[in-house]
Amino acid sequence: MKIETVSPVSFAKLAQQVKTGVYEFDVTTLGAGELLRAEEAGLLEPIAEPYAGGLFHGGAGSHAFATVIGYNGKKFADGPKTWADFWDVKKFPGARSLQRYPARILPLALLADGVPMDKLYPLDIDRAFAALDRIKEHVVVWWTAGAQSSQILRDGEVDLCGIWHGRFFEAQAGAPHLQMTWNQAQQERAYWCVAKNSPNRDAAEEFVKFATSAESLAKFCIQADYGPLNPGSMQFVSDDQAKRMPTYPANYAQTFEQDIENFGGDIAAVSERFEEWLAS
Structure with missing residues (x-):
């Protein structure tokens, strides 16, 4: 499956795509605030839960930042x-x-x-x-x-x-x-989601499953210093790598979580x- 990256992306671009039917991207990550807006506006395709507890308002939990x-x-x-x-x-x-x-x-x-x-x-x-x-x-x-x-x-x-x-x-x-x-x-938590009426809808969901799978997500988060939301990912993360992540206990204790709901x-x-x- 060929993957092409598009940057930057935004809620406005997602909405415009769904409105016009002209798609620049099929999959994107959104923060919780934009995810709720997208769900309310009918901009997302329903997707399956990628791992236990991994689905939130139509988005698949990817990483914390x-x-x-x-x-x-x-x-x-x-x-x-x-x-x-x-x-x-x-x-x-x-x-x-x-x-x-x-x-x-x-x-x-x-x-x-x-x-x-x-x-x-x-x-x-x-x-x-x-x-x-x-x-x-x-x-x-x-x-x-x-x-x-x-x-x-x-x-x-x-x-x-x-x-x-x-x-x-x-x-x-x-x-x-x-x-x-x-x-x-x-x-905050970032969620993969699939654009409504995406012309590559099935491939897009397969990508989301791959991107949130334990080992793949761990590698991504190590590279970007994110905290993986799939609990299974931590077996692939060393302690030194975890210390650069916001979910590391000593770091997490100093922070607060956005409560978009x-x-x-x-x-x-x-x-x-x-x-x-x-x-x-």
């Missing part, structure tokens, strides 16, 4: 260690970057505003936007692709970045002065509000 604080260790020898630090432009002056994705950014804004990790959900949407108002002028890039986030941090375009942990390690490989913290990292508002409406806020 985390949004962490990455920063220039030459400029900031000690910290930042919390999202309140990230928001503190006097203590940590410099250009910042965050992802252009409200389901991921609003919880971080609430942490910066003093909400405890175990009290985040349901999100206080208005309070989160008020916190974002305080940092907006200091966010010079709202990144939209993982490669973009690692590049701007590695190249010094920004001093602090809310970045996926795997992309941080990618940036650090070429810039060893970069540092990060697992503290208050946001854990208890989000606190309509995700589509919040996304629209976020885009209007950015443009204002």
